[in-house]
Amino acid sequence: MNLNLKSKTQNSYDAIVVGSGISGGWAAKELTEKGLRVLLLERGPDVKHIEGYETALKAPWEFPHRGRLTNEVKENYPVQARKYALTEATTGLMTQDIRYPYLEAKPFQWTRAFVVGGRSLVWGRQSYRWSDLDFEANLKDGHGVDWPIRYKDLAPWYDYVERFIGVSGSAEGLPQLPDGVFQAPMELSCVEQHVRSAIEQKWKVSRKLMIGRSANLTAPTPEQLQLGRASCQFRNLCSRGCPYGAYFSTQxxxxxxxxxxxxxxxxxxxxxxxxxxxxxxxxxTGVKVIDQESKEEIIFHARVIFLNASTMATNFLLLNSTSPRFPEGLGNNETASLGKFIMDHHQSAGAKGTFRDFNNKYFFGRRANGIYVARYRNYLEKGDGYFRGFGYQGGGSRGGWQRGTSTKGFGAGFKDKLSAPGDWSMNLNGYGECLPYEENRVYLDRTRKDPWGLPMLVADAEYRENEKAMRKDMMSDAAEMLEAAGATDISTFDDIKYIGFCTHEMGGVRMGRDPKTSILNQWNQFHQVPNLFATDGSAMTSSSCSNPSLTYMALTARAADYAVTAMKKNEF
Known part of the structure; x- marks a missing residue:
């Protein structure tokens, strides 16, 4: 490996941002707009907006394998292939696992898109504010350390972020799920409207079904139009990259x-x-980089550094950054909490049912969104033997011709039957909170090396009894709500996976009030390294049950504002 000894004079910036995904893009935007010269580093190749989305406009018959994965793809993407996100249409955006292997002490799904834009190109776009129900949870029930912030600290930054990215949604007046700055909501289907009404009639204020809050533009602002963005086209092909700029992404x-x-x-x-x-x-003072094309090691310098590589990658980077002062990883504290308290949501527990009374109705377009039911357990209704709670995602729709793949039949009559829409059905899929456990961790195996000569990251985390106990209510409550709405053929499901499968991995570099038990302070600033910040999922102190990406963005904008102010005061 060659070493560029002139890097200090050639490669100095005001700020370095590591990672170009959802939070890294925000760090780059905020720091540059505040006057800093910024270097944005991404380990993967560039993906140009529009022209880089190679499959975005392809029809199903233009894919040689009709979207399915070949054996060769499965061999190159052994982890990504375990999840629905990898299809023939998305292989160009997802990461080949054989290039960046990691070790699983327990099954762990690390969904990765190591390209410019990262997972902002393939995310589900669900954008929910957290509330003090989330920020106060650790303090109230004793699981994890107390967050150093409350909702009031983040509320103006949620406003700021939502105005820029564009979030479609409806105001519902729920304290546990604060309303935001919304563009026009997408429409509920007739069955979803019916289920919403039935839930409100029976549970009044404790349970409420709403349209999802999604970072898809429905009424672009002048600022968004100036960036070249347009309204959602309702194609529901978002995971291929959006050439219309209708969903929020780095690009x-x-x-x-x-x-x-x-x-x-x-x-x-x-x-x-x-x-x-x-x-x-x-x-x-800087970072060491391996150029993946030349294999040269290069050093870049800056006054301030933002880590936004994603939860797992940021944990790796810090654990691999050792020194006499921090022999167990940069910023590690007296209780050695770096790499610990890894969390993810747990899902795939709920119910589905059939509604045949609406078969004279259909829907228009392919809505890139679903429904949401905000958390109510251990808030407005008691949970049965567990802490925290869950929400629901899902939706109602009519069966299409694809139902024939699991239906017996053949011939002209069978084809005619499939050419007509099937019955309406409704699915409620629970998303539950995972408690922060010290035993759930990542660490480095320095005896094993990856293709770049770096130690291997080991994931050692699992769901525990609290999460498993919660899933009973996730199933029974879903069935109960569908039954109240008159559904038939109701069936429950419980297909618990493993940490990472929900793609909301968090923790390891948590925020907190005490430097002895946390890595970051209330500004996402390292307690012991004041010019270093982490604002991706690694910073999270608890997991809530709501999607976290909007909170990452708000934390990033807030931290960048603080960092620039501190720099102007010569605090670092």
Whole structure:
């Protein structure tokens, strides 16, 4: 490996952002717009907006294998292939696991998109504010350390982020799920409207079904139009990349905003493997990068560094950044909490049912969104033997011709039957909170090396009794609500997977009030390295039961504002 000894004079910036996904794009935007010269590092290749979405406009018959995965793809993507996100249409955006292997002490799904834009290109776009029900939970029930912030600290930043990214949704007035700055909501189907009414009639205020709050534009603002974004086309092909810029992604929104300042340098194919720490100054001075094309090691320097590589990658980077002061990883504390308290939501527990009284009605378009039922257990209704709670996602729709793949029959009559829509059905899929357990952790196996000569990350985390107990209510409550709405053929399901499968992995570099038990303070600033910040999922102190991406963005915008103010005061 070659070492560029002139890097200090050639490669100095005001700020470095590691990772170009949902939070990294926001860090780049905020820091450049506030006057800093920023280097944005991404380990994967560049994906250009519109032209880089190679499968976005392809018809099903244009895929040689009709969307299915070949054996060769499964061999190259052994982890990604375990989940629905990898199809023939998305292989260009997802990461080949054989290039970046990790070890699973217990089954762990690390869904990865190591390209510019990261998982912002393939995310589900569900955007929910957390409330003090979430930020106060650890303090109230004693699981985990107390968050150093409350909803009031983040509320103006939620406003700020929502205005920029564009979130469609309806105001519902729920304290546990605060309303936001919404564009016009997408429409509920006739069956969803019926189920909503039935739930409200029986449970009054404790349970409420609403349209999902999704980062898809329905009424673009002048600012969004100026960036080249347009309204959602209701194609429901979002995972291929959106050439219309209708959903929020780094490519459609934060990256062009940052580029417009003239102060952003984007460097793809740059694998950051170590943060450099100056023992004398007590500051991070830069990062070490492996150029994935030349294999050269390059050092970049900056006054402030933001880590946004994603939960697992940020944990790896810190654990791999050792020094005499931090022999167990940069920023680690007296209780060695770095890499611990890994969380994810748990899902695939709920119920589904059939509604035949609406078969004279249909829907228009392919809505890229579903329904949401906000948490009510251990808030407005007691939970049965567990802490925290869950919400529901899902939706109601009519069966299409695809139902024939699991139906017996053949011939002209069978084809005619499939050409007509099937029955309406409704699915309620629970999303539950996972408690922060110290035993759920990631660490490095330095005896094993990956293809880049780096130690292997080991994932050692699992769902525990609290999560399993919660799933009983997730199933029975879903069936109860469908039954109240008059559904037939109701069946429950419980297909618990493993940590990471929900793609909401969090923790390991948690925020907190006490430097002895947490890594970050209330500004996402490292307690012991003041010019270093982490604002991706690694910073989370608890997991809530609501999707976390909107909170990552709000935390990032807030931390960037604080960091620039601190720099101007010469605090680091």
């Amino acid at each position: 459609s929104a934060t990256l062009p905003a940052a580029m417009a300042t003239g102060r952003l340098t984007l460097r793809p194919n740059s694998l950051v493997h170590e943060v450099i720490f100056d023992e004398n100054r007590g500051r991070a």
